[in-house]
Amino acid sequence: MARFRYERKDGEFAAAMAAIKDPIAFAGTAAISEAGDIVKREGRADIAAAGFSKRWQNALRVNVYPRRKYSINAAALIFHNIRYAGVFEEGATISGRPRLWLPLPTAPKRAGRKKMTPALYVKTIGPLFSIERPGKPPLLAGRIATNRRGSKTGKVSLSALKRGGAGAPSTLVPLFIGIDRVNIRDRFSIRQITERAAARLGALYLKHLKV
Structure with a gap:
């Protein structure tokens, strides 16, 4: 061995x-x-x-x-x-206080580098007006400048909203919709x-x- x-x-x-x-x-x-x-x-x-x-x-x-x-x-x-x-x-449910105001397609996307919100709209563009709709979510509308015949000047634009908010002849256009909560799926x-x-x-x- x-x-x-x-x-x-x-x-x-x-x-x-x-x-x-x-x-x-x-x-x-x-x-x-x-x-x-x-x-x-x-x-x-x-x-x-x-x-x-x-x-x-x-x-x-x-x-x-x-x-x-x-x-x-x-x-x-x-x-x-x-x-x-x-x-x-994860998914989540986000509740408003008392409402969440979501921008409609007519609302400007941004003000400078910040995402548009109702508070930012009032600060940078002009006042917002509440539109109550029985049985439907409420809206916030802004003033958009109109032409001499009282019609909107084509597509909703930031410049037209600023002119309307500054006091030019205008009409209301819905910009935000208010909901109680939103469910976000994963x-x-x-x-x-x-x-x-x-x-x-x-x-x-x-x-x-x-x-």
């Missing part, structure tokens, strides 16, 4: 572990980075499929830590730059996409491990 004898040399085990530390750190970081890329790519496609703009798609971000170096403890942070995006992941699947990517981490780690 053959016998083998091993004599440990000081520092030998530590040196061996150090030799494989870098490949392990590289594989771990590369696996996390690739999983993050999968989440970003599939997540943005999911947001696009829900009908959201390029701005919403690109606002889904993935940061891998630590930055610009490899680590056994690498991690990915997945987040959306639009703070209320989670509403479309439209994103970012959590499921992340879970699928996380389930692939073992295979991705082996793919990048070079020892």
Whole structure:
């Protein structure tokens, strides 16, 4: 029977572990980075499929830590730059106080860089007038400038609304509709996409491990 004898040399085990530390750190970081890329790519496609703009798609971000170096403890942070995006992941019911005023297609989209709201309209354009409709949601209307015959000057425009709000001959045009609450259904699947990517981490780690 053959016998083998091993004599440990000081520092030998530590040196061996150090030799494989870098490949392990590289594989771990590369696996996390690739999983993050999968989440970003599939997540943005999911947001696009829900009908959201390029701005919403690109606002889904993935940061891998630590930055610009490899680590056994690498991690990915997945987040959306639009703070209320989670509403479309979970769904929600939003109630008014007492009403939510939603813009109609006739309302200006923005005032400068800010999204148009009734308060912003009053501040930047002119007064709003309440229109009560028995059995139907109420409306808020603004004044739009009219021509000499008392008719609207074609398409509702910001300049015509400003002239009407400033006192020019005008007529009322509905701009906002008031509702008690709005139910938002879940439209994103970012959590499921992340879970699928996380389930692939073992295979991705082996793919990048070079020892």
